[in-house]
Amino acid sequence: MGRMRTEGLQLWTNARVATLAVGAATPYGLIEDGALAVQDGRIAWVGARKELPLALDDAAVEHDAQGALVTPGLIDCHTHLVYGGDRAAEFEARLNGASYEEIARAGGGILATVRATRAADEESLFAQSRRRLRALCDEGVTTIEIKSGYGLSLAEEAKCLRVARRLGASEGVTVRTTFLGAHAVPPEFDGRPEDYVDAVCRMLPALHAQGLADAVDAFCERIGFSAAQTRRVFDAAQALDLPVKLHAEQLSDSQGAALAASFGALSCDHLEWLSDTGARAMGQAGSVAVLLPGAFYFLRETRVPPIALLREHRVPMALATDCNPGTSPCTSLLLMLNMGCTLFRLTPEEALAGVTRNAARALALDDRGVLAPGLRADFVLWDARHPAELCYAVGFNPRRTTVIEGRIA
Ligand SMILES: N=CN[C@@H](CCC(=O)O)C(=O)O
Numbered sequence: 300m301g302r303m304r305t306e307g308l309q310l311w312t313n314a315r316v317a318t319l320a321v322g323a324a325t326p327y328g329l330i331e332d333g334a335l336a337v338q339d340g341r342i343a344w345v346g347a348r349k350e351l352p353l354a355l356d357d358a359a360v361e362h363d364a365q366g367a368l369v370t371p372g373l374i375d376c377h378t379h380l381v382y383g384g385d386r387a388a389e390f391e392a393r394l395n396g397a398s399y400e401e402i403a404r405a406g407g408g409i410l411a412t413v414r415a416t417r418a419a420d421e422e423s424l425f426a427q428s429r430r431r432l433r434a435l436c437d438e439g440v441t442t443i444e445i446k447s448g449y450g451l452s453l454a455e456e457a458k459c460l461r462v463a464r465r466l467g468a469s470e471g472v473t474v475r476t477t478f479l480g481a482h483a484v485p486p487e488f489d490g491r492p493e494d495y496v497d498a499v500c501r502m503l504p505a506l507h508a509q510g511l512a513d514a515v516d517a518f519c520e521r522i523g524f525s526a527a528q529t530r531r532v533f534d535a536a537q538a539l540d541l542p543v544k545l546h547a548e549q550l551s552d553s554q555g556a557a558l559a560a561s562f563g564a565l566s567c568d569h570l571e572w573l574s575d576t577g578a579r580a581m582g583q584a585g586s587v588a589v590l591l592p593g594a595f596y597f598l599r600e601t602r603v604p605p606i607a608l609l610r611e612h613r614v615p616m617a618l619a620t621d622c623n624p625g626t627s628p629c630t631s632l633l634l635m636l637n638m639g640c641t642l643f644r645l646t647p648e649e650a651l652a653g654v655t656r657n658a659a660r661a662l663a664l665d666d667r668g669v670l671a672p673g674l675r676a677d678f679v680l681w682d683a684r685h686p687a688e689l690c691y692a693v694g695f696n697p698r699r700t701t702v703i704e705g706r707i708a
């Protein structure tokens with residue numbers, strides 16, 4: 300390779316670097332005694348220390364990683380992090396026998412959180428949500444997707460999306476926002492779902508004009524929106540060139556995945572009831588399967604997403620917390636790594652790709668998710684010898700240091 304520019308160069312040495320690059324020579328792209336060169340917030344070089352194409356004293360700063368494991372910064376690609384209140388009472392009701400769907404049909408569930416979110420002013424929503432974001436960042440999250448969906452009117456959805464944007468700026472992490480107006484029918488549209496879908500389609504251009512939505516999502520389910528209603532929302536998104544994602548096949552096979560794939564969806568999420576047709580369509584469209592073991596666990600579901608089918612159709616798999624007050628009140632992406640392996644039988648390498656490389660793809664971010672020259676220098680140093688340890692431990696946080704765009708966070 301040509302001579303590397305050394306001005307402002309930082310070197311991280313004495314690291315066990317897991318690049319997570321596709322087609323790497325070793326599992327996880329693991330490089331023992333590795334080094335990383337960082338310049339202008341980007342990775343300038345990564346490889347074995349002995350192959351480093353410059354002298355250590357060429358670097359402005361040298362960091363000794365002291366044998367730490369280094370992975371790409373973690374990416375939580377599906378959250379509903381901004382919400383008011385909690386649903387502990389619903390949790391109790393479910394333990395006493397009520398089902399998630401019964402509670403939703405009785406006006407609880409998502410609509411209970413809509414009431415609490417509407418009642419919260421922007422500052423209190425920001426403060427409540429920041430605590431959750433900080434818990435995630437404490438475990439190495441450097442990029443996060445945050446959906447709206449608990450406001451369900453233009454003003455309230457905009458409030459939640461503004462909070463999401465502000466959280467990114469305040470905590471120094473990348474926030475990608477997703478408009479999920481088609482999450483539930485709000486009380487003012489009770490019995491008039493088609494009118495509400497019209498309203499959602501009208502909200503979209505207004506939110507887009509304010510720069511508040513990076514993507515559009517819907518809850519395609521018997522307690523959510525039909526495939527036909529979802530299609531209308533997706534048509535409106537497509538008219539604005541906004542990418543789509545979908546809550547699909549969580550509680551039933553509503554054939555959402557195939558529909559989303561026909562719109563070139565970035566991802567289809569949940570997927571416990573995914574059919575062979577849906578998986579094939581996702582594979583052909585290149586949509587990522589975002590698996591959400593937290594919701595599977597919390598709802599005590601018994602049907603697991605068809606992992607073998609996803610592998611067969613070469614669908615990239617991601618893992619996310621689904622952080623939300625109803626089905627996954629969870630702020631631990633490390634726990635999702637463990638649950639992805641124990642509950643869904645992912646390999647630890649698949650699980651780690653699911654919170655890095657494939658999670659980046661689910662958010663259409665091609666500048667991160669692996670450690671490779673030219674990509675963002677977002678990475679985490681862990682007190683671990685092997686990447687599988689991050690999936691194996693339960694309730695233990697081995698994060699030592701987070702680096703975002705080359706700076707220690
Ligand atoms: N499934 C729809 N949305 C959320 C749950 C929302 C809620 O119950 O508040 C999910 O991803 O699981």
Ligand SMILES: [Zn+2]
Nearest residue numbers: 377379546621
């Ligand atoms: Zn969700």
